[in-house]
Amino acid sequence: xxPKTIETRFPHANIESKWQKKWQxxxxxxxxxxDPRPKWYELTMYPYPSxxxxxxxxxxxxxxxxxxxxxxMQGYNVLHPMGFDAFGLNAENAAIERGIHPHSWTMDNIKRxxxxxxxxxxxxxxxxxVVTCVPEYYKWNQWFFLQFYKKGLAYRDYAPVNWCPxxxxxxxxxxxxxxxxxxxxxxxxxxxxxxxxxxxxEYAEELLDQSKMDWPERINTMQTNWIGKxxxxxxxxxxxxxxxxxxxxxxxxxxxxxxxGVTFVVLAPEHPLVSLLTTPDQxxxxxxxxxxxxxxxxxxxxxxxxxxxxxxxxxxxVNPLTGDRIxxxxxxxxxxTYGTGIVMGVPAHDERDFIFAKKYDLPIKVVxxxxxxxxxxxxxxxxxxxxxxxxxxxxxxxxxEGKKLIADHIETNKLGTKTINYRMxxxxxxxxxxxxxxxxxxYCDDCGIVPVKEEDLPVLLPEDAEFLPTGESPxxxxxxxxxxxxxxxxxxxxxxxxxMDTFVDSSWYFLRYxxxxxxxxxxxxxxxxxxxxxxxxxxxxxxxVMHLLYSRFFVKATRDLGLIKYDxxxxxxxxxGTIIYKxxxxxxxxxxxxxxxxxxxxxxxxxxxxxxxxxxxxxxGGEWNDSGINGAARWLNKVWDISNLDxxxxxxxxxxxxxxxxxxxLHKTIMRVGEDIEKFKYNTAxxxxxxxxxxxxxxxxxxxxxxxxxxHLTRSLYVMMAPITPHLSEELWEKSxxxxxxxxxxxxxYDENMAKDDKxxxxxxxxxxxxxxxxxxxxxxxxxxxxxxMEDSGVQKHTEGLEIRKIIYVPGKLLNIVAN
RNA sequence: GCCGAAGUGGCGGAAUGGUAGACGCGGCGGUCUCAAAAACCGUUGAGGUAACACUCGUGCGAGUUCGACUCUCGCCUUCGGCACCA
Numbered sequence: 001x002x003p004k005t006i007e008t009r010f011p012h013a014n015i016e017s018k019w020q021k022k023w024q025x026x027x028x029x030x031x032x033x034x035d036p037r038p039k040w041y042e043l044t045m046y047p048y049p050s051x052x053x054x055x056x057x058x059x060x061x062x063x064x065x066x067x068x069x070x071x072x073m074q075g076y077n078v079l080h081p082m083g084f085d086a087f088g089l090n091a092e093n094a095a096i097e098r099g100i101h102p103h104s105w106t107m108d109n110i111k112r113x114x115x116x117x118x119x120x121x122x123x124x125x126x127x128x129x130v131v132t133c134v135p136e137y138y139k140w141n142q143w144f145f146l147q148f149y150k151k152g153l154a155y156r157d158y159a160p161v162n163w164c165p166x167x168x169x170x171x172x173x174x175x176x177x178x179x180x181x182x183x184x185x186x187x188x189x190x191x192x193x194x195x196x197x198x199x200x201x202e203y204a205e206e207l208l209d210q211s212k213m214d215w216p217e218r219i220n221t222m223q224t225n226w227i228g229k230x231x232x233x234x235x236x237x238x239x240x241x242x243x244x245x246x247x248x249x250x251x252x253x254x255x256x257x258x259x260x261g262v263t264f265v266v267l268a269p270e271h272p273l274v275s276l277l278t279t280p281d282q283x284x285x286x287x288x289x290x291x292x293x294x295x296x297x298x299x300x301x302x303x304x305x306x307x308x309x310x311x312x313x314x315x316x317x318v319n320p321l322t323g324d325r326i327x328x329x330x331x332x333x334x335x336x337t338y339g340t341g342i343v344m345g346v347p348a349h350d351e352r353d354f355i356f357a358k359k360y361d362l363p364i365k366v367v368x369x370x371x372x373x374x375x376x377x378x379x380x381x382x383x384x385x386x387x388x389x390x391x392x393x394x395x396x397x398x399x400x401e402g403k404k405l406i407a408d409h410i411e412t413n414k415l416g417t418k419t420i421n422y423r424m425x426x427x428x429x430x431x432x433x434x435x436x437x438x439x440x441x442x443y444c445d446d447c448g449i450v451p452v453k454e455e456d457l458p459v460l461l462p463e464d465a466e467f468l469p470t471g472e473s474p475x476x477x478x479x480x481x482x483x484x485x486x487x488x489x490x491x492x493x494x495x496x497x498x499x500m501d502t503f504v505d506s507s508w509y510f511l512r513y514x515x516x517x518x519x520x521x522x523x524x525x526x527x528x529x530x531x532x533x534x535x536x537x538x539x540x541x542x543x544x545v546m547h548l549l550y551s552r553f554f555v556k557a558t559r560d561l562g563l564i565k566y567d568x569x570x571x572x573x574x575x576x577g578t579i580i581y582k583x584x585x586x587x588x589x590x591x592x593x594x595x596x597x598x599x600x601x602x603x604x605x606x607x608x609x610x611x612x613x614x615x616x617x618x619x620x621g622g623e624w625n626d627s628g629i630n631g632a633a634r635w636l637n638k639v640w641d642i643s644n645l646d647x648x649x650x651x652x653x654x655x656x657x658x659x660x661x662x663x664x665x666l667h668k669t670i671m672r673v674g675e676d677i678e679k680f681k682y683n684t685a686x687x688x689x690x691x692x693x694x695x696x697x698x699x700x701x702x703x704x705x706x707x708x709x710x711x712h713l714t715r716s717l718y719v720m721m722a723p724i725t726p727h728l729s730e731e732l733w734e735k736s737x738x739x740x741x742x743x744x745x746x747x748x749x750y751d752e753n754m755a756k757d758d759k760x761x762x763x764x765x766x767x768x769x770x771x772x773x774x775x776x777x778x779x780x781x782x783x784x785x786x787x788x789x790m791e792d793s794g795v796q797k798h799t800e801g802l803e804i805r806k807i808i809y810v811p812g813k814l815l816n817i818v819a820n
Numbered sequence: 821g822c823c824g825a826a827g828u829g830g831c832g833g834a835a836u837g838g839u840a841g842a843c844g845c846g847g848c849g850g851u852c853u854c855a856a857a858a859a860c861c862g863u864u865g866a867g868g869u870a871a872c873a874c875u876c877g878u879g880c881g882a883g884u885u886c887g888a889c890u891c892u893c894g895c896c897u898u899c900g901g902c903a904c905c906a
Binding site: 009266335344351620629632637765769773810818 | 821831839846886
């Protein structure tokens with residue numbers, strides 16, 4: 001479909017190619033570590049090289065580029081780098097489907113996208129580009145892995161893991177969305193496998209501390225929820241009567257105040273004690289139940305409205321606080337992966353337990369009394385605070401106090417311990433795929449798991465892998481890769497054939513931009529120290545608990561390795577919204593993708609940049625609308641037209657009134673546009689610039705002002721437009737006789753007094769309703785205001801016959817007459 | 821269910837205690853043109869009027885205030901996050 005838009009009156013194609021070439025030749029965007037100006041690190045999330053730069057990329061990257069350019073104009077030495085998140089499954093799928101090697105597929109795409117990115121006219125210093133799939137980069141993934149391994153932050157475990165059958169690989173918990181794969185929406189299944197993990201849970205508590213970063217509240221909340229801290233008690237029930245290896249059934253609860261109300265205990269069906277605690281006559285029933293639970297998909301099992309089911313094991317435990325014998329059951333609403341995998345059932349004070357008890361006819365014992373409770377049966381679980389009853393020596397205390405006192409009592413008597421549980425799991429980084437960083441580990445029959453020696457890094461991905469649609473990792477069947485010698489004893493041994501999650505790559509790429517070519521270590525210390533942490537990070541909200549959480553973990557771990565000194569990677573974070581088209585997020589499968597290149601051909605990059613930023617608040621995203629782009633094109637046409645006015649026709653001296661009015665407007669514009677850009681409110685910044693342009697487009701303006709003022713006004717306009725429309729601004733700046741680049745200009749200063757109005761419209765209200773608008777001097781006193789208001793016939797009409805009780809005057813703005 | 825954000829003309833949005841609808845899109849009328857496009861000028865929330873006046877109007881209902889899109893309380897709707905986490 002060919003886009004229909006109006007045409008630009010300026011030769012956008014010539015202007016853009018001219019300046020892109022000149023900027024490159026003059027090294028305008030080269031970033032120098034030794035520049036004396038204060039540093040500013042403006043980072044936007046690097047793209048996956050899918051092959052085409054779409055409108056979503058333009059939206060994200062234009063907004064970041066504007067802010068970076070603005071910071072430069074404010075006097076900072078700005079690093080605003082770009083790179084490619086180049087490992088990933090798409091490349092491998094292309095290899096399987098079309099026989100193209102992932103390496104060439106990726107590199108071709110990068111080449112194409114680099115050109116498309118350049119067409120936006122951004123201020124990237126391409127010498128700093130980072131591409132994650134080259135050995136010079138992924139070597140350092142492996143190096144980080146070895147450091148983490150030494151520190152005990154990387155470990156291998158046999159564990160049930162999320163498996164995506166379509167991607168034929170395991171996934172981290174963060175990559176499972178509602179029981180489906182984050183990439184391909186396939187329902188995730190479970191497998192028990194030996195896998196590599198990063199111990200992110202070690203940092204759970206520190207990750208909850210958000211005081212050292214200025215991030216949107218909703219991202220902070222999402223991370224806090226994801227980490228899911230809960231304070232509670234591990235309480236032990238006595239099973240010594242069963243004569244097992246252990247005498248204890250350990251439960252985790254956040255409601256220890258209800259422990260006197262326990263009437264049953266439920267284990268997760270997968271719990272190892274289940275078979276040991278099942279009596280012979282219950283074996284068949286329990287076996288059936290476990291089989292059914294296993295068959296249920298993850299999605300089914302997690303459905304909230306699913307009926308709570310369970311089965312009695314036939315055996316009992318003892319509540320050591322009461323001596324009560326309590327039946328032991330299994331139920332699939334208990335998760336083996338959270339807490340201890342065993343839950344104490346308190347039906348009186350937990351909704352799930354209540355339903356469960358009703359269903360299986362288990363006793364319900366009230367131990368926290370609601371207000372005015374007289375011992376009657378409850379018709380629903382009472383989960384609020386109340387008064388302890390049936391709780392031995394704790395009767396009469398509030399349940400809030402009960403919680404503390406009972407926990408202390410339990411610890412003193414060694415019946416359990418206060419514990420904190422987190423919902424977040426360790427980060428599973430193994431992937432059974434080819435196109436990623438090989439995990440640098442070797443399995444030796446004699447020495448066990450042996451890390452590859454640092455001096456032998458990188459472990460290179462073999463180029464001659466075979467890509468077959470079998471779902472098997474090409475590395476696992478690549479004999480030359482698999483067979484190696486043990487780094488310790490030199491005997492024949494096998495390499496780890498899993499590769500790393502690509503989120504490992506993006507967890508430290510911001511450190512690499514400081515010294516992207518440095519070959520001695522992951523980053524050159526002084527450069528990394530100079531630029532990091534990132535001052536302003538921008539990107540989509542979808543990475544809230546993946547990339548953003550992993551990066552925080554990486555920085556903290558790297559800090560604890562003694563390599564960096566700060567605690568957080570990104571000081572400030574801003575999430576831009578999403579551009580939609582025809583009511584939905586653009587995607588190839590929906591066929592609603594807007595190709596920015598088509599529009600760049602017709603109206604130019606500056607127009608596309610302007611339009612995208614004008615749609616609405618950057619934070620909100622919005623709907624792409626073909627006719628909307630005409631507004632942007634018309635504005636730039638108008639700017640072009642005023643730049644073409646014949647300077648010889650301008651007046652010899654400015655008309656004092658016009659001069660003052662335009663000067664006032666200029667100062668207002670500088671103030672507003674600067675404030676808006678700082679806060680990413682690009683839509684209102686552009687609207688203010690449009691208003692300024694409209695004022696300069698006034699008919700026969702050349703009769704009212706002189707050349708000097710005209711040049712001052714228009715040059716100021718070009719400077720303020722420069723972050724948004726870098727090419728056209730540069731062209732017009734040059735055309736107006738300036739030699740240096742508009743992009744090296746300082747952001748103009750404004751004078752608050754110059755921006756002040758001298759004439760105002762006094763709004764006169766009677767009982768809050770506007771009855772007159774009177775033009776008046778800005779420094780009008782209250783009595784003056786009163787006087788002119790009372791002279792107004794409209795005001796008189798509405799106050800006639802009424803008694804004036806009160807007059808409220810807002811200086812320079814409004815007068816409200818209260819009368820009845 | 822819990823947490824969060826949002827609801828304003830035909831449309832995107834502006835205004836966060838003081839003129840609701842800036843700026844732009846679209847529409848309508850006009851100028852120019854053989855004609856169209858582009859451009860320019862005018863107009864554009866609803867009702868009402870010959871025109872003014874006036875009345876109504878920011879999801880709904882209350883409240884605070886001289887004055888509420890804006891603050892408070894209670895609902896409704898939409899979107900996002902979490903969700904059997906003990």
